[in-house]
Amino acid sequence: MEKKVQGREVLGGLLFLVVVFVFVEIGEAQSKSFFINCGTNSSLNADGRKWVGDLAPNTNLTLSSPAIQASTSTLSGESAFDSLYKTARFFTDGLNYTFQGIDQGSYVVRLHFCPFPWDQFNVNESKFDIAANGLKLVSEFNVHGEIEFRNVFLQSSGGNSSSFSLIKEYILPVKLNGLIIEFAPVKGSFGFINAMEIIPVVDTLFEDSVAKVGGNAVTLNLGGRGIESMYRLNVGGDEISASEDSGLWRTWEVDTSYMITANAGSEIHNSSNITYASVNDSTVAPLLVYETARIMSNNEVLEKRFNMSWKFEVHPDFDYLVRLHFCELVYERAKERTFRIYINNRTAADNFDVFSEAGGKNKAYHQDFVDTVSSKFDTLWIQLGPDASASSAVTDAILSGLEVFKLSRNGNLAYVERYKPAGNSSKKSKSFILWVGIGAGVASVVLVASIVAFVLCFCKNRRNKSSDTKANTSVWRPLFLHGSIQNSTANAKGSRQSLYGSVASTRVGKRFTLSEIRAATNNFDETLVIGVGGFGKVYKGETDDGTPAAIKRANPQSEQGLSEFETEIEMLSKLRHRHLVSMIGFCDEQNEMILVYEYMANGTLRSHLFGSDLPPLSWKQRLEACIGAARGLHYLHTGAERGIIHRDVKTTNILLDENFVAKMADFGLSKTGPALDHTHVSTAVKGSFGYLDPEYFRRQQLTEKSDVYSFGVVLFEVVCARAVINPTLPKDQINLAEWAMKWQRQRSLETIIDQRLHGSYSPESLKKFGEIAEKCLADEGKTRPTMGEVLWHLEYVLQLHEAWMRSYTSDNSFSSSQALQTDEREAEERQEGETSYKEKSTSRGISDPDSTDEFELS
Known part of the structure; x- marks a missing residue:
C-alpha cells in the first residue's frame, strides 16, 4: 500500500515538474514577444x-x-x-x-x-x-x-x-x-x-498528422505552411477577451451568431475541477473555454437525426483545419453520450465519446480534422448530432469550443475578397463612372416616368371597373405580377357575369369582390372558422351559386403567411388534379388577400385517426386515403417540367372530401424541383417536426425523396393512429418514426397497430404496407423509392386486402343479406360520425390548425 502511495507521489511530482516547465516555456515565449x-x-x-x-x-x-x-x-x-x-x-x-x-x-x-x-x-x-x-x-x-x-x-x-x-x-x-x-x-x-x-x-499547438474528413489521417507539413485563424468560438459561453487568454492573448467569440438555429443547443456550465487531458494541451485553449458547453435542446423530444449546426463564410479552394474542443461536464462513465460529427455534410467521426477520448469527466480535450473547400463553395458547415446507430444512453451531443484555420496552398494564403470597394484609382475611371452615372440617371428618369404612367392608367381602369370599392393601396404583392393570373375581369370575351362580379378566364378562377366574401362568411363570423394557422384563419362559406367553399384569409402582419400565400398562388395556378385541393378563386381588395378553395367536408386525415371522437377509418379506407395522397404527390413530382416538391407532407395536409377521397393541400412551402443538370434544390430547412427528412436537415439539399420520407412517416401514422411526436410517452416511444421502425425491422408491426383495426385487416397487406413505409424512411434519399413506386405498391396492398376480405367473407359463410346488413350498419355509423364531425368546425380545415409543430431554419 505504501509503495502505491509513494508511486502516486512520484507521478504527481513529475506531472508538477512538467506543468512548471510548460509555464516557464510560456513565460519565456512572452518575453520574446513584440x-x-x-x-x-x-x-x-x-x-x-x-x-x-x-x-x-x-x-x-x-x-x-x-x-x-x-x-x-x-x-x-x-x-x-x-x-x-x-x-x-x-x-x-x-x-x-x-x-x-x-x-x-x-x-x-x-x-x-x-x-x-x-x-x-x-x-x-x-x-x-x-x-x-x-x-x-x-x-x-x-x-x-x-x-x-x-x-x-x-x-x-x-x-x-x-x-x-x-x-x-x-x-x-x-x-x-x-x-x-x-x-x-x-x-x-x-x-x-x-x-x-x-x-x-509552443510547438505542441498543432500536430502534423490530422484526421481527414471522409478518409484516413494525413500529414499536413504545418512546419512549412502558413495558417490563418478564421474563426475562434467559445461555444455555449460568453466572449473570452485577449487578457483572459494569457498564453497567446486570443479572443474567443460567442457562437450564437454562427449557429443556424441558436436554440437548437442549450448552454451548460461547470467551473469546478476541470483539468487538461494532456499537459501538452495547456496552450491549446484556456480552461475558461471548457467550463461552458452547448448540448442539444430537448434531446429527449426531437428526432435523433436533428443536429446543432454552425455555418461559416470561408475562402474557396483552400484546405481548412477544424479544431473542436470538448469536455464532458455531466456523465461519469464512458458510452453515456456518443454522437456524430459532420463537416461539410460528410461524416468526420461517428460514435464519438468525449469521456473515452479525454480519459474521464472534466477533462479538457480537443480533436482536429482537415477538409478541403472546393472552388465552387464559400461556406463551411460544422454539425454535431446523435448517432442513431449507437447504444448510448442519451441522444445528445456536446461542444465547448470551435476553431477554423485556413492552410496556405503553394505559398499563398491570399484571396481576393468578394466585396468591391467603391474607390477609384484614376481620373479616367472617375470620368467613365461619371458618364455611366449620367446615362443611368437619364434612363432611370425615363423608366420611372413610364412606370408611373402605366400604374396611373391601370389604377384609373380599376376605379372605372370597380363599382363597390374605392381606390386602396394594397400592402400585398399585386396578383397581376404573377404571369399565370390575369386581371381582365370586365367584358372579356369568354367571361361570364355573376350576381356579385365576374369570372376571370384564368386557371386561378374567379376574382371575388370583398363584399361577396363577406356575404359568403357572414362577415367573417367566428363560428364559421374551421382552421387557424400562421397565415390567418380559414372559414367555411358558400359562393353565390351555393357551392360550399373553404375561405382562407391572410393576416397582413404575418410575413411568413404572405410568402406562403404567394407560393400557393403560384403553385395552384399551375396545378389541376383530382387528388390536389383546387382553388376556386381569390380576392385582393382593400388590403385583403383571400383564397377560396373547394370545401373538404371530412376535414383532415389526422382527425379521423386520433384526437377526436369520430368513428375510426377501416383499413381499406386508410389504404385508399394513402393511395389518393400518393397519387397527388406523384403528380406534383412528375406533372410539371421540373416537378414540384411539397415540403410539408403530413396528415393534417391530407384532406378528405364528402366521399373520403384524399387530396393534398397547403402548398405554401412548396418548391419547384431541381433543373435537369442538378440533383437537388439548395434551400433553408422548413417543415414539421417528426416528418422532416434528416438528410435534408443536415445538408439543406431538398429533393423529391424528402417528400417520400415524410410520406413514410404518414404511413406509420396511419397504422398506429398516434402523434408523430408525443413527449408524454416513454422515451423510446416519443418519436413515432423511430419507434415504428424498431418494430418493423423485427417484422412485428402488428404489435403496435391501432387496436381498433384488430381482426379487420389482411396480415399480408399489413406486412407489405410496413415494408413500403420502411423503404420510404431509408437514411439516404437515393435508396428510397419514388412516389410512383410507392403508389404502385400501395395499390398492390389494397388488392391483397380486398382479396383477403372476399376470402374471409366466403370462409365465414356470410349470406348476402348478412353482408348487406353489415354494410348498412357501417354506413349508418359513418353517417352519424360525419354529422357529429360537421358540428365541430374547429376540428377540420384547409390547413393544419396546430401550427406549433412547424419550424423554419434560415
Whole structure:
C-alpha cells in the first residue's frame, strides 16, 4: 500500500515538474514577444500589455521607410484597443517591417486595423497587399470592405454589427533569423496599419498528422505552411477577451451568431475541477473555454437525426483545419453520450465519446480534422448530432469550443475578397463612372416616368371597373405580377357575369369582390372558422351559386403567411388534379388577400385517426386515403417540367372530401424541383417536426425523396393512429418514426397497430404496407423509392386486402343479406360520425390548425 502511495507521489511530482516547465516555456515565449504601436515613437499600455512605438529605439525593429504617421483624437468603437488605435502608419509606397533576433519556430502574427480619416486619405478606398517572409497573406485588401462584410453577416445572424476594427491573425513558420512583413499598396491606392503582435508559439499547438474528413489521417507539413485563424468560438459561453487568454492573448467569440438555429443547443456550465487531458494541451485553449458547453435542446423530444449546426463564410479552394474542443461536464462513465460529427455534410467521426477520448469527466480535450473547400463553395458547415446507430444512453451531443484555420496552398494564403470597394484609382475611371452615372440617371428618369404612367392608367381602369370599392393601396404583392393570373375581369370575351362580379378566364378562377366574401362568411363570423394557422384563419362559406367553399384569409402582419400565400398562388395556378385541393378563386381588395378553395367536408386525415371522437377509418379506407395522397404527390413530382416538391407532407395536409377521397393541400412551402443538370434544390430547412427528412436537415439539399420520407412517416401514422411526436410517452416511444421502425425491422408491426383495426385487416397487406413505409424512411434519399413506386405498391396492398376480405367473407359463410346488413350498419355509423364531425368546425380545415409543430431554419 505504501509503495502505491509513494508511486502516486512520484507521478504527481513529475506531472508538477512538467506543468512548471510548460509555464516557464510560456513565460519565456512572452518575453520574446513584440507588441508594436504603429505610427508613433511612444509607448502605451492597452489590454494589460505594453505596446512600443514602431519608431522607438532598441526594439529590434526597423522600417524600410518612415512612411506617414497619422493620429486621431476620437474613435467610434468601444474596443479595449481604442487607445492603441488612435495612431496608424499610412503608406503610399512599399513598406517593410523587419523584426530581428527572432529564433526559428512558429509565431502568431496579428495585424490590427482601425480605419479613420486622415488628411487627404479616404480609408474606405484603401487597397494593399501583405506578405510575410515571402508568404502572401492578403491581396487587394480593403479593410473597410471586410469590416462591412463581417458586420452585415453578423447582423443577419442576430449578432453584434457595430465593429469598427479588424484583426487578422496568422501562425507563420520562421526558418531564418528574422521576420519581414511587407506592405505594398495597389497602384494608385495606399495602405495603413495600426498595431502588430509577434508571439512565439509552443510547438505542441498543432500536430502534423490530422484526421481527414471522409478518409484516413494525413500529414499536413504545418512546419512549412502558413495558417490563418478564421474563426475562434467559445461555444455555449460568453466572449473570452485577449487578457483572459494569457498564453497567446486570443479572443474567443460567442457562437450564437454562427449557429443556424441558436436554440437548437442549450448552454451548460461547470467551473469546478476541470483539468487538461494532456499537459501538452495547456496552450491549446484556456480552461475558461471548457467550463461552458452547448448540448442539444430537448434531446429527449426531437428526432435523433436533428443536429446543432454552425455555418461559416470561408475562402474557396483552400484546405481548412477544424479544431473542436470538448469536455464532458455531466456523465461519469464512458458510452453515456456518443454522437456524430459532420463537416461539410460528410461524416468526420461517428460514435464519438468525449469521456473515452479525454480519459474521464472534466477533462479538457480537443480533436482536429482537415477538409478541403472546393472552388465552387464559400461556406463551411460544422454539425454535431446523435448517432442513431449507437447504444448510448442519451441522444445528445456536446461542444465547448470551435476553431477554423485556413492552410496556405503553394505559398499563398491570399484571396481576393468578394466585396468591391467603391474607390477609384484614376481620373479616367472617375470620368467613365461619371458618364455611366449620367446615362443611368437619364434612363432611370425615363423608366420611372413610364412606370408611373402605366400604374396611373391601370389604377384609373380599376376605379372605372370597380363599382363597390374605392381606390386602396394594397400592402400585398399585386396578383397581376404573377404571369399565370390575369386581371381582365370586365367584358372579356369568354367571361361570364355573376350576381356579385365576374369570372376571370384564368386557371386561378374567379376574382371575388370583398363584399361577396363577406356575404359568403357572414362577415367573417367566428363560428364559421374551421382552421387557424400562421397565415390567418380559414372559414367555411358558400359562393353565390351555393357551392360550399373553404375561405382562407391572410393576416397582413404575418410575413411568413404572405410568402406562403404567394407560393400557393403560384403553385395552384399551375396545378389541376383530382387528388390536389383546387382553388376556386381569390380576392385582393382593400388590403385583403383571400383564397377560396373547394370545401373538404371530412376535414383532415389526422382527425379521423386520433384526437377526436369520430368513428375510426377501416383499413381499406386508410389504404385508399394513402393511395389518393400518393397519387397527388406523384403528380406534383412528375406533372410539371421540373416537378414540384411539397415540403410539408403530413396528415393534417391530407384532406378528405364528402366521399373520403384524399387530396393534398397547403402548398405554401412548396418548391419547384431541381433543373435537369442538378440533383437537388439548395434551400433553408422548413417543415414539421417528426416528418422532416434528416438528410435534408443536415445538408439543406431538398429533393423529391424528402417528400417520400415524410410520406413514410404518414404511413406509420396511419397504422398506429398516434402523434408523430408525443413527449408524454416513454422515451423510446416519443418519436413515432423511430419507434415504428424498431418494430418493423423485427417484422412485428402488428404489435403496435391501432387496436381498433384488430381482426379487420389482411396480415399480408399489413406486412407489405410496413415494408413500403420502411423503404420510404431509408437514411439516404437515393435508396428510397419514388412516389410512383410507392403508389404502385400501395395499390398492390389494397388488392391483397380486398382479396383477403372476399376470402374471409366466403370462409365465414356470410349470406348476402348478412353482408348487406353489415354494410348498412357501417354506413349508418359513418353517417352519424360525419354529422357529429360537421358540428365541430374547429376540428377540420384547409390547413393544419396546430401550427406549433412547424419550424423554419434560415
